[in-house]
Amino acid sequence: MSQTGVEARRGAVYLLDQILGENPRLMSELLAAGALEKLPPEERARAQRLATETLRGLERADRLLQKHLKKYPPLTVRNALRVGTVELCQGGAAHGVVNAMVNLVSRHPRLGHLKGLTNAVLRKIAAEGPDAWPTLRAPRLPKWLRGPLVEAWGPEAMAAIEVAHFAGAPLDLTAKGDPQAVAQAVGGTLLPTGSIRVSDPDQVSAMPGYAEGDWWVQDAAAALPAAILAPKPGEDILDLCAAPGSKTMQLAAGGANVTAVDDSAARMARLKENLARTGLSAKTIVQDARAATGTFDAILLDAPCSATGTIRRHPDLPHAKDGSEFGVLIALQEELINHAWTLLKPGGRMVFCTCSLLPDEGEVQVDEALERHEDMRVDAEALKVPGVEVDWITAEGGLRLRPDYWPDLGGMDGFYIACLRKTG
């Protein structure tokens, strides 16, 4: 086992210590704060991959481990055992994985004495774990999130969503021009909605057409709001909560004059890099969307939300969060809808969307907006874009997308999308 392999695993354990610790943090926050910056890029990617896989399989790993632990060791050792267990059960070579983990624990300044335990437990896992692993159920979401989702979608759908979360997500791309040409260039398949799916991707920036700006990474579900808005050349379109800009690029590629607003300067910098790489243009404004001004033919409001639709990509979320932010987010979404509505020309359309599985951030939000605004109508016809299935359309005329949809194609992120028309 190379030294670098140990370092990547140490990086993974560090991420898990933070995500599952007393003051939990999201992996994206940890990485943005430079958590793994001392590692070379390849090892950093490997550490991130190991931590992500471990979080996806956490419940299974804990079930296997609990048989061999009389009491739980300190979190760092527990996390080292979890990473080792997931690696072993997913085909990692027993000798290499066990040695690396024992090495990692033995060099810990306070926990080195637990190297014997690490060795003994992981040897047992190496012997019996790989056969037991596939017999265990798909890991369940924690109660704080499972409860409201079972209430919303029922126990069967919940189980299917959990299977989709455990399977993880393929890489989806949106083409700036011809999707067929991009699919061919990257060796991907074209999805019914026009996104390109790559199941076994190389490093993104090394893929054909990346440097040329022929495409950008965007989940197939996340590509639908802009498709439903259907930008026309020359239209003035406001993209609220726009960064890092995948929807801005779709709107700009459609020939619209796009104004992109986001209150995060750091995320807006990424939006600008994305525009530069793809050769697309938009006006960018860093401000609170509730202070945006002007009048527009169309608005896309991709409101901040619980992001519970993205768990298959971000399995840290259910562990790092506890639902205590929901109320604030739901109130902010309502304020954003109300303000955005004042910026829309009569006859104009606004697409409201969230990457959430919670009806309070989707169906309920639209139901309540319709009660508040007499000049608001739902345009369900706008949802009929290629690949959208009628079963996905909801009672109030929005679109509900879930990770368990398209099971044979590899799933999609959870999303809610509605097209709202201003009458008069």
Ligand SMILES: C[S@@+](CC[C@H](N)C(=O)[O-])C[C@H]1O[C@@H](n2cnc3c(N)ncnc32)[C@H](O)[C@@H]1O
């Ligand atoms: C779901 S993400 C947007 C993703 C983006 N539309 C895309 O397709 O790439 C939500 C964004 O809302 C921004 N945001 C949160 N609160 C905001 C506010 N009050 N005003 C403007 N932007 C806000 C966040 O910085 C974040 O970039």
